[in-house]
Amino acid sequence: MATTHVGIDIGETALRIAALEFRGGADPRSGATLNALIERPVPAGVIRAGEIEEPATFSVLLKDAYGALKLKPRSVVAAVGHPSVMMREVTVPSQQMDKVRSSLAFHVSDSLPMAIEDAQLDFFPTAEFESDQGPMLRGMLAAAPREVVRDLIAGLDGARLQPQIIDHKAFGLWRTACTAELMSEVIAIVDVGAATTTVIISQAGSVRLVRVLGSGGAQATAAVQSAYKGSAVDAEDLKRKAGMSPSPVPEYKAAADAVNQAMTPLIESIRNTLVYFASSNPGGAVQRMILSGGAAYLHGFGQTLSSATRLPIALSDPFAVLTLGKRVNAESIAGREAEFATVIGLAMGGAA
Numbered sequence: 001m002a003t004t005h006v007g008i009d010i011g012e013t014a015l016r017i018a019a020l021e022f023r024g025g026a027d028p029r030s031g032a033t034l035n036a037l038i039e040r041p042v043p044a045g046v047i048r049a050g051e052i053e054e055p056a057t058f059s060v061l062l063k064d065a066y067g068a069l070k071l072k073p074r075s076v077v078a079a080v081g082h083p084s085v086m087m088r089e090v091t092v093p094s095q096q097m098d099k100v101r102s103s104l105a106f107h108v109s110d111s112l113p114m115a116i117e118d119a120q121l122d123f124f125p126t127a128e129f130e131s132d133q134g135p136m137l138r139g140m141l142a143a144a145p146r147e148v149v150r151d152l153i154a155g156l157d158g159a160r161l162q163p164q165i166i167d168h169k170a171f172g173l174w175r176t177a178c179t180a181e182l183m184s185e186v187i188a189i190v191d192v193g194a195a196t197t198t199v200i201i202s203q204a205g206s207v208r209l210v211r212v213l214g215s216g217g218a219q220a221t222a223a224v225q226s227a228y229k230g231s232a233v234d235a236e237d238l239k240r241k242a243g244m245s246p247s248p249v250p251e252y253k254a255a256a257d258a259v260n261q262a263m264t265p266l267i268e269s270i271r272n273t274l275v276y277f278a279s280s281n282p283g284g285a286v287q288r289m290i291l292s293g294g295a296a297y298l299h300g301f302g303q304t305l306s307s308a309t310r311l312p313i314a315l316s317d318p319f320a321v322l323t324l325g326k327r328v329n330a331e332s333i334a335g336r337e338a339e340f341a342t343v344i345g346l347a348m349g350g351a352a
Contacts, residue, residue, distance in 0.1 A: 243299025
C-alpha cells in the first residue's frame with residue numbers, strides 16, 4: 001500500500017517542501033514518486049543559521065506554501081541544523097531503544113556543551129558490538145537546545161502541521177547521497193548552504209561523524225559587497241559570475257579575490273574535518289565526496305575543494321532514484337538538483 005510522507009527544509013534564504021509516495025520494498029527510497037515540490041524565498045531575518053527568529057512570519061510563510069501544494073497529510077518531517085545542535089558518536093549499553101533514550105542523560109551529561117536540563121536528547125543507533133562490559137550500541141547522539149526544538153514545533157503548529165519526526169538535516173543529506181555502491185565506501189557529504197555548511201562522513205553505510213560549520217555562501221556574498229562598498233552592485237550576481245576563479249577577467253578580479261578570501265577558510269575547515277576522522281578511525285580515509293546545497297554550484301568551489309582534499313567530487317542528485325509525478329515541473333529543478341538534497345532526504349525519513 002502506497003504511503004505519502006512530507007519533508008520540510010527550512011533554510012535561511014529558501015523554504016522547500018517535498019511530498020514522496022512510497023510503495024515499500026527493501027529500500028523504500030528506490031522507485032519512490034515525487035508528487036509535489038515547492039520552493040519559496042524566505043525574507044531576510046526570519047531564519048538565521050537554522051534558527052527561527054520570527055516564528056509568526058515563518059508560520060504564515062509555511063502555511064501559504066503548504067496550502068499551495070494542496071496536500072492531505074498534516075504530519076511532516078522537519079529538521080534542526082543549527083551549529084548549536086551537537087552530533088557526536090557515542091557508545092551506550094545495548095538495550096531496548098526506549099530505555100536507551102531514557103538513560104541518555106546519565107551516560108552523556110558530562111560531555112554536553114550545555115546544561116542537561118536545557119538539552120533535548122536523542123540517539124540514532126548505527127551498530128551493535130560485544131565489549132568487555134557486554135553488548136554495546138554505537139550511534140550518533142543528538143543534543144539540541146530545547147528552545148531550538150521548541151521554536152521549530154511552534155512554527156509548525158502555527159501552520160497547523162504536526163511533526164512526524166524532528167530530524168537532523170545531516171540524516172536527510174545522508175539518505176539522498178548514500179545509495180548503491182556508496183553504502184560500502186567511506187564518503188563525505190558536504191552541504192554548503194547560505195549560512196552553514198554541514199559535513200557528514202559515512203562509513204560502511206552508517207553515519208560516523210557530523211559537523212556543522214558556521215559559514216556558507218552568504219559569507220562570500222558579504223565579502224563581495226564589502227569589496228565594492230559604496231558602489232551600487234548586485235553582490236550575489238557578482239559572486240556567481242566571478243566564483244573562485246584563479247585567473248578571472250579584469251572586471252571580476254575584485255569580486256573573485258573577495259570570494260576566494262571568504263571561502264578558503266571554509267575549505268580548510270572541511271579538509272581538517274576529513275583529516276581528523278581519518279586519524280581517529282583506522283581505515284577511515286574518505287574515498288570520495290558528494291556536494292549539495294546552493295553554494296555547491298559556486299564556480300570553482302568544487303575544483304578548489306577537490307584539490308585541497310585530493311578527492312573526486314560529484315554533485316548530489318537526489319532525484320536519481322525517484323520517479324517524478326505529473327505535478328512536478330522537471331525544468332524548474334534542472335541544473336539545481338543538489339539544492340533539493342535536504343528536503344528529499346527528510347521526506348525519505350518518514351518511510352525509514
